[in-house]
Amino acid sequence: MSEKAFQFKEFKIEQDRCAMKIGTDGVLLGAWTTLDRKPESILDIGTGTGLIALMLAQRSTATLIDALEIDENAYEQAVDNFEDSPWGDRLFCYHAAFDEFVEEMQDEEKYELIISNPPFYVEDYISENESRKKARFTEALPFSQLTEGVSKLLHPEGEFNTIIPFKEETNFIGLAAEFGLFPRRITRVKGNEASPIKRSLLSFGFKENKITKDELIIEISRHHYTNDYKNLVKDFYLKL
Numbered sequence: 120m121s122e123k124a125f126q127f128k129e130f131k132i133e134q135d136r137c138a139m140k141i142g143t144d145g146v147l148l149g150a151w152t153t154l155d156r157k158p159e160s161i162l163d164i165g166t167g168t169g170l171i172a173l174m175l176a177q178r179s180t181a182t183l184i185d186a187l188e189i190d191e192n193a194y195e196q197a198v199d200n201f202e203d204s205p206w207g208d209r210l211f212c213y214h215a216a217f218d219e220f221v222e223e224m225q226d227e228e229k230y231e232l233i234i235s236n237p238p239f240y241v242e243d244y245i246s247e248n249e250s251r252k253k254a255r256f257t258e259a260l261p262f263s264q265l266t267e268g269v270s271k272l273l274h275p276e277g278e279f280n281t282i283i284p285f286k287e288e289t290n291f292i293g294l295a296a297e298f299g300l301f302p303r304r305i306t307r308v309k310g311n312e313a314s315p316i317k318r319s320l321l322s323f324g325f326k327e328n329k330i331t332k333d334e335l336i337i338e339i340s341r342h343h344y345t346n347d348y349k350n351l352v353k354d355f356y357l358k359l
Contacts, residue, residue: 127355129177130204132168136192139167143337144318145236148282149174150351151306151320151335155214158231159183162272164217165260169197169210171234174355175204185230186212187220198345217260229274235281237265262287263294269323270298278303288319301327311338 125132125141134140149171158181163172166186176184184206188194194214201210213220237260262283269279279300283291285307292302304322309315316334339346349359 126268126357127173128171128357129355130200131151132170132173132200133196134168136196137168138190140191141168141170144282145170146174146352146355147308147318147320148234148236149279150255150355151281152232152234153304153322154179154232156231156276156278158277160228160230161185161232161234162230163187163270164233164235164265165189165237166197166212167193167236169200169212171236172197172210172212173200173204173206175232175234175353176204176209181232182209184210186210187217188212188214190218211213212295214270215267218264221271225271229277230272231274231277233269233273233277233279235265235269235279237281262291265302266291266295266298270300273325275287275325277324280321281323282318282320283310285316285319288321291319291321295323299325301325301333302330303328304331305333305334307334309334309336312336 125134125314152175159181160183161175161179161181163186166172166188169186172184172186175181186197188197191214194212197212201207201316202208243298271278295301300323302321306320307316308318308320310317335347335351336345338344344359353359
């Protein structure tokens, strides 16, 4: 992804100051998250450019959309992207580490929807860039810390959605269960029909329910997208 601004249908993302550029994971999570319960309050943990918060501002009527970002450059960029969007009055970004934020906010009103495209470790991944490393490596926000924090900030009837590497799915579900969070919906993502499952989109709540499972294939062939993927992201991308 280049440094230049990324133009979506209803908003634009500047990303020159962000370590983690716009990628498929964030767009998938922002589009896949269901808003059936019409959440009034949303929290995006590790917002980066502000992409997912902006997608949910476009898709929902939530009056409060908070975002959290630890990296100073990314935080400043997210604030600018929020202010330049049509929904600036509903979007607010905090510059803090997640554990500090949880400490500060756990006795406040709970969020009805929490989303996170968390950092995760990729094998053999070595980065010279400290910000990119922090954005990409789980050490910056371990899954156990993420699930525990979410359990303290989520409304009793609320929903927590995330995207993680498929190989971490069983481990993540086990960690979430320790904090009373149980999967409701799982979508496993493949690049194409022949490729292995790469990502898991997961939705959690505090009640144990029957889990809905399905699969999403992104491409038929290079840059030739499946109808399922096009239908999911059509409200955002200018060209597909």
